[in-house]
Amino acid sequence: QVQLQQSGPGLVKPSQTLSLTCAISGDSVSSNTAAWSWIRQSPSRGLEWLGRTYYRSKWFNDYAVSLRSRVTINQDTSKNQFSLHLNSVTPEDTAVYYCARDPPWALGSFDIWGQGTTVTVSS
Amino acid sequence: QSVLTQPPSVSAAPGQKVTISCSGSSSDIGNYYVSWYQQFPGTAPKLLIYLTNKRPSGIPDRFSASKSGTSATLDITGLQTGDEADYYCGTWDSSLSVQVFGGGTKLTVL
Numbered sequence: 001q002v003q004l005q006q007s008g009p010g011l012v013k014p015s016q017t018l019s020l021t022c023a024i025s026g027d028s029v030s031s032n033t034a035a036w037s038w039i040r041q042s043p044s045r046g047l048e049w050l051g052r053t054y055y056r057s058k059w060f061n062d063y064a065v066s067l068r069s070r071v072t073i074n075q076d077t078s079k080n081q082f083s084l085h086l087n088s089v090t091p092e093d094t095a096v097y098y099c100a101r102d103p104p105w106a107l108g109s110f111d112i113w114g115q116g117t118t119v120t121v122s123s
Numbered sequence: 124q125s126v127l128t129q130p131p132s133v134s135a136a137p138g139q140k141v142t143i144s145c146s147g148s149s150s151d152i153g154n155y156y157v158s159w160y161q162q163f164p165g166t167a168p169k170l171l172i173y174l175t176n177k178r179p180s181g182i183p184d185r186f187s188a189s190k191s192g193t194s195a196t197l198d199i200t201g202l203q204t205g206d207e208a209d210y211y212c213g214t215w216d217s218s219l220s221v222q223v224f225g226g227g228t229k230l231t232v233l
Contacts, residue, residue: 037222039222046125046211046224046225046226046227047125047168047211047213047224047227048224049221049222049223049224062220064219064221065219065220065221098167098168100167105173106158106170106173106174106177106179107156107174108155108156108158108173108213108214108215108222109156109158109170109173109174109213110158110160110168110170110213111170111173111179113167113168113169114167115167116166116167
């Protein structure tokens, strides 16, 4: 079955870059039909979609407008994983971060989620 | 503040039915499929409903959903204590070009 395994630091200093990785098993980051997203959750902001990457003969990335200047999602096909990079973080970026799959049979839904990574932005 | 509006909490007795609403607009629910998620404390959300009213394999038919205009609803019948969780709706928002979610509804089974 498809599984997503997240990795990355739980503590990031203000103004630095938050980087998380999501390793995929049972599917491919290069799938021509799925998409791979990052979503975060905090008490103040609820569930917030950050962006996604997907392959349709070439790579595409979509980002939340509110974060577009600070967020990058890339992929490593050799390791079958994708990563989130959020720069210039502030305490407001403290949240639980999830990676998730948007499958072709459930457009706009997220059927597989990573285990979540609690990230605290603090000096 | 979430784009989609859900009641903060609902409650009902075991065996009863509960309905959770999700209100949006023409730029989101009005023109796109809706999903519903169930989340227990400390765990990732779990997909309950996709394409507005479809259940993934393994989700019991006690969970059903529908949409009318710019609002969607999730119905849970035959409530069980194990259904106590937070429930979220989600869809695409074409004006913001983002996936959006409701603020979540905490279900209490009395």
